[in-house]
Amino acid sequence: xxxxxxxxxPSELYFTVEGHIQQALKxxxxxxxxxxxxxxxxxxFTISQVREMLNVPKDYxxxxxxxxxEVWERLAQNCISKKSTHFVNGSFSQxxxxxxxxxxxxxxxxxxxxxxxxxxxxxxxxADSDFIAITQNExxxxxxxxxxxxxxxxxxxxxxxxxxxAVSSIPYVDVDLTKVDxxxxxxxKGMGMPAGLGVWIFNDKCVERAKAVKANGRHxxxxxxxxxxxxxxxxxxxxxxxxxxxxxxxxKVSEDLLRREMKIVRSETxxxxxMLYAAVSAHKDLDFAVxxxxxxxxxxxxxxxxxxxxxxxxxxxxxxxxxxxxxxYGPNKATQVRVANFPTHxxxxxxxxxxxxxxx
Amino acid sequence: xxxxxxxxxPSELYFTVEGHIQQALKxxxxxxxxxxxxxxxxxxFTISQVREMLNVPKDYxxxxxxxxxEVWERLAQNCISKKSTHFVNGSFSQxxxxxxxxxxxxxxxxxxxxxxxxxxxxxxxxADSDFIAITQNExxxxxxxxxxxxxxxxxxxxxxxxxxxAVSSIPYVDVDLTKVDxxxxxxxKGMGMPAGLGVWIFNDKCVERAKAVKANGRHxxxxxxxxxxxxxxxxxxxxxxxxxxxxxxxxKVSEDLLRREMKIVRSETxxxxxMLYAAVSAHKDLDFAVxxxxxxxxxxxxxxxxxxxxxxxxxxxxxxxxxxxxxxYGPNKATQVRVANFPTHxxxxxxxxxxxxxxx
Numbered sequence: 123x124x125x126x127x128x129x130x131x132p133s134e135l136y137f138t139v140e141g142h143i144q145q146a147l148k149x150x151x152x153x154x155x156x157x158x159x160x161x162x163x164x165x166x167f168t169i170s171q172v173r174e175m176l177n178v179p180k181d182y183x184x185x186x187x188x189x190x191x192e193v194w195e196r197l198a199q200n201c202i203s204k205k206s207t208h209f210v211n212g213s214f215s216q217x218x219x220x221x222x223x224x225x226x227x228x229x230x231x232x233x234x235x236x237x238x239x240x241x242x243x244x245x246x247x248x249a250d251s252d253f254i255a256i257t258q259n260e261x262x263x264x265x266x267x268x269x270x271x272x273x274x275x276x277x278x279x280x281x282x283x284x285x286x287x288a289v290s291s292i293p294y295v296d297v298d299l300t301k302v303d304x305x306x307x308x309x310x311k312g313m314g315m316p317a318g319l320g321v322w323i324f325n326d327k328c329v330e331r332a333k334a335v336k337a338n339g340r341h342x343x344x345x346x347x348x349x350x351x352x353x354x355x356x357x358x359x360x361x362x363x364x365x366x367x368x369x370x371x372x373x374k375v376s377e378d379l380l381r382r383e384m385k386i387v388r389s390e391t392x393x394x395x396x397m398l399y400a401a402v403s404a405h406k407d408l409d410f411a412v413x414x415x416x417x418x419x420x421x422x423x424x425x426x427x428x429x430x431x432x433x434x435x436x437x438x439x440x441x442x443x444x445x446x447x448x449x450x451y452g453p454n455k456a457t458q459v460r461v462a463n464f465p466t467h468x469x470x471x472x473x474x475x476x477x478x479x480x481x482x
Numbered sequence: 483x484x485x486x487x488x489x490x491x492p493s494e495l496y497f498t499v500e501g502h503i504q505q506a507l508k509x510x511x512x513x514x515x516x517x518x519x520x521x522x523x524x525x526x527f528t529i530s531q532v533r534e535m536l537n538v539p540k541d542y543x544x545x546x547x548x549x550x551x552e553v554w555e556r557l558a559q560n561c562i563s564k565k566s567t568h569f570v571n572g573s574f575s576q577x578x579x580x581x582x583x584x585x586x587x588x589x590x591x592x593x594x595x596x597x598x599x600x601x602x603x604x605x606x607x608x609a610d611s612d613f614i615a616i617t618q619n620e621x622x623x624x625x626x627x628x629x630x631x632x633x634x635x636x637x638x639x640x641x642x643x644x645x646x647x648a649v650s651s652i653p654y655v656d657v658d659l660t661k662v663d664x665x666x667x668x669x670x671k672g673m674g675m676p677a678g679l680g681v682w683i684f685n686d687k688c689v690e691r692a693k694a695v696k697a698n699g700r701h702x703x704x705x706x707x708x709x710x711x712x713x714x715x716x717x718x719x720x721x722x723x724x725x726x727x728x729x730x731x732x733x734k735v736s737e738d739l740l741r742r743e744m745k746i747v748r749s750e751t752x753x754x755x756x757m758l759y760a761a762v763s764a765h766k767d768l769d770f771a772v773x774x775x776x777x778x779x780x781x782x783x784x785x786x787x788x789x790x791x792x793x794x795x796x797x798x799x800x801x802x803x804x805x806x807x808x809x810x811y812g813p814n815k816a817t818q819v820r821v822a823n824f825p826t827h828x829x830x831x832x833x834x835x836x837x838x839x840x841x842x
Contacts, residue, residue, distance in 0.1 A: 125510070127510070127513045127514070129513075129514075129515055131723070132512060132513055132514065132515060132516065132723065132726070133513065134513055135507075135512060135513060140507055143503060143507070147495075147500055147503070150485070150487070152492060152495060152670075152675075152676035152677065153487045153489075153492055153493065153494055153495060154487070154489075154492065155489055155492060155808070156492065156677070187548075188547075188548030188549075188552070188678075188722070188725075189548075189722040189723055189724075190722075191705050191721065191722035191723070192548070192705070192706075192722065194704065194705070195703065195704045195705055195706075198704065220704070221704035221705070224701060224704050225701055225704065226701060308723060310512075310723055315512075316512035316725070316726065316727045317512065317516070317723040317724060317725060317726055318548075318678050318679075318723075318724060318725025318726070318727070318728060319678075341584055341585055341586060343555065344554065344555045344558065344580070344581035344584050344585065345551050345552070345554070345555055345581070346552075346555075361551065362548070362549040362550075362551035362552065363491070363492065363549055363551070363668060363670055363677040363678075364549075364677060364678060365548075365676070365677060365678025365725060365728075366492070366676065366677055366678070367676045367678070368678060368725075448515070
C-alpha cells in the first residue's frame with residue numbers, strides 16, 4: 123500500500139517532483155560542471171522563482187547551504203557580533219541558542235514552556251544584544267510566532283539584526299522581508315523536496331555585520347562564510363560543488379507553486395488547517411496542543427491525545443489506513459501527534475485524514 | 483544528441499543511477515524521517531557497501547558531509563593541532579592549505595609547479611608539524627601521488643596525522659587505510675553520482691586529536707564537528723536532515739561496483755588510461771601534461787595541446803561528436819584538456835574517444 127506522509131519533515135514529495143527529476147536527468151542537470159553556463163542559467167532561474175514566490179526584495183541576497191542547521195552555524199559565525207537574543211520555546215529554537223553559546227557568544231534567552239509562545243511582555247530585548255533569533259514556526263511544538271509580532275519587535279529594535287527561522291512555514295508564511303534582515307528554510311518540508319539543501323536569504327546589513335566581525339579578528343569559516351557564498355551567488359555559482367539537482371528542483375517546484383498562485387496556496391493551507399483544528403476540537407479524546415489560538419501553527423498541527431487514549435495508537439491506526447504522521451517531539455512523544463499541512467498535502471488527503479480522526 | 487560527459491567532475495552518471503533514483507522514489511527514501519528505522523537501515527547499508535568497496539578497517543569511521551570542500555574545513559577545525567604540512571601542486575591542494583592558514587594555523591607548504599609531483603627529497607616534514615595533507619590525485623593537473631610514496635611518508639612520520647584527498651581517484655585508488663589516518667572524497671566524480679555529498683573516513687587518532695584540540699579551548703563547530711558527526715553515525719544517523727537520496731545512491735552504486743568486482747573496475751581503469759595515454763603519445767600535436775610517468779593520474783588524464791593547435795578546438799571537435807571533456811584548469815585553460823576516466827566511462831566510449839583524437 124502506498125503510504126502518504128503527513129510528517130513534519132521530511133514529508134511527502136510535492137506531486138511534480140518525480141517528473142522534474144526525470145526531466146533533470148534528461149537535461150544532464152547533475153552531470154554538467156557547476157562552473158558552466160548551463161549551471162549558471164539553472165541557478166539564476168531558481169533564484170528568480172524563489173524571489174518571486176517569497177517576494178524577496180531586489181537588494182536581498184539568496185544563497186544555498188547544506189541544511190537550515192548549517193545556516194544557524196553561519197549566522198552565529200558571521201552575523202552575531204557580541205550577543206544574541208533567542209526566543210526559545212522548543213527544540214529548534216533551543217538548538218540555535220546552543221550554537222551561539224558554543225561559539226562563545228553572550229546570549230539572552232527568552233524562554234517559554236513547550237506549547238507556549240511569546241507576547242508583548244516578552245519583547246524586552248537586552249540593549250547590548252545585536253541579533254534577534256526568531257523561530258517563526260516551532261516544528262517541535264506547533265507554536266507559531268505571528269508576523270505582526272515580529273514587525274513590532276522590528277519597530278522597537280531598528281538597529282539589531284533580526285533572523286527568521288521559517289523552516290517549516292515556507293512557502294505558506296508571508297513575511298514582509300523588508301522588516302527583517304534574514305530568513306532561512308530547508309526544502310524537505312513545505313517545498314516537498316528531497317532533503318539536502320538550505321536556503322539563506324539576507325540583506326546588506328548582515329554583510330556589513332560580517333565585515334565588522336571579521337575586522338575584529340574573528341575567522342568566519344573557509345568556504346561558506348557570507349562573503350564567499352555571496353561572491354559566488356553573484357556569478358550564479360556556489361563555493362563548492364553543490365546539490366545541483368536540489369537547486370534545480372527548488373526552481374521547478376517554486377514555479378509550480380507560482381502557477382498555482384501563492385494566494386491560493388496560502389488560502390488552501392488555512393482551509394485545511396481550519397478543518398483539522400475543528401475536527402480536533404470536536405473530538406472528545408483530542409485537544410489542541412497549543413492553547414492560544416493566535417499562536418497555533420497553520421503548517422505543523424500538533425494534537426494532544428487525552429490520557430484515556432494513546433498517541434501511539436492514533437499513529438498506528440492512521441498508518442494502517444496509509445497515512446503517516448509524526449510523533450510528538452521529545453518529552454511530548456507519548457502524548458502528542460504532529461501533522462504537517464504543506465502544499466503537497468491535498469484537500470482530499472485532509473478530508474480522508476479528518477474522516478479517520480473522527481472515527482477514531 | 484545525447485552528450486557523454488568525460489568531464490573531471492561532475493561527470494557522466496553511473497549507468498545504474500537513473501534506475502536507483504526511480505527505486506528510491508518508490509521506496510520513499512526522500513520522504514521518511516531521518517530519525518526513523520527505515521533511514522537507519524538505509525544508512526547502515528550504504529556504510530557497509532562503502533566499507534567493503536574501499537576495504538575500510540572496522541575501527542575506522544565513515545561520516546557524511548555536504549562536500550569534500552567541507553571536509554577540508556572540518557579537518558582544519560578538528561584535526562590540525564598547531565601546524566599542518568601541505569603538498570601543494572594544484573588548485574585543490576592549494577585550497578586546503580589556504581583553509582588551514584585562514585583558521586590561523588601554522589603551515590608548511592611543500593610546493594611544486596603545476597604538472598609536477600613530489601619525490602623522496604620533498605618529504606622533509608617539519609618536526610613540529612602535526613598533520614600532513616596529501617592530495618592523492620590533483621584534479622586540476624592530473625598529477626597523482628603514488629600510494630607507495632604515501633606509505634613511505636607514513637613510516638617516517640608515525641605520529642603525525644595523515645589525511646588523503648582522494649576526491650577524483652575513488653573508487654579506483656586502492657589505499658591501505660591502516661597506513662593513513664583519514665581519507666575523503668565526493669560522490670560526483672568516480673562514483674558517478676549527483677553532487678551534494680562528501681564522504682569522510684577517519685580513525686580514532688583523529689578523534690583523539692580533536693579531543694585534545696577542544697580541551698585546549700578551540701571551538702570545533704556547532705553541528706558538524708567530528709564528535710557530533712560520529713555520535714550520530716554510530717546510530718546510523720546524521721546531525722542535520724541529510725541528502726538521504728545521495729546516501730542511498732552511494733550505497734547502491736557501491737554495491738554495483740562490488741558486483742562488478744573492484745579488481746575488474748581497477749584493471750579496466752588502467753586499461754582505458756593506457757589506451758588514451760598511448761593515443762596521446764602517438765599524436766603529433768598532443769603531449770602528456772604530466773611528464774613523469776609514475777605521477778600520471780589514471781583517473782584524470784591531462785593532455786597538452788601543442789602550440790600549433792588549440793585546446794579549445796579539440797574540445798569543440800569532441801563535443802560536436804557528442805563527447806564533452808574538461809578544459810585545462812586555471813592558467814592551463816588555453817593549452818590543456820582534462821579527460822575523466824571513471825567506472826561509468828565504458829571501454830566502448832573510450833574507443834570512440836580515441837578514434838576521434840587520432841583523427842584530429
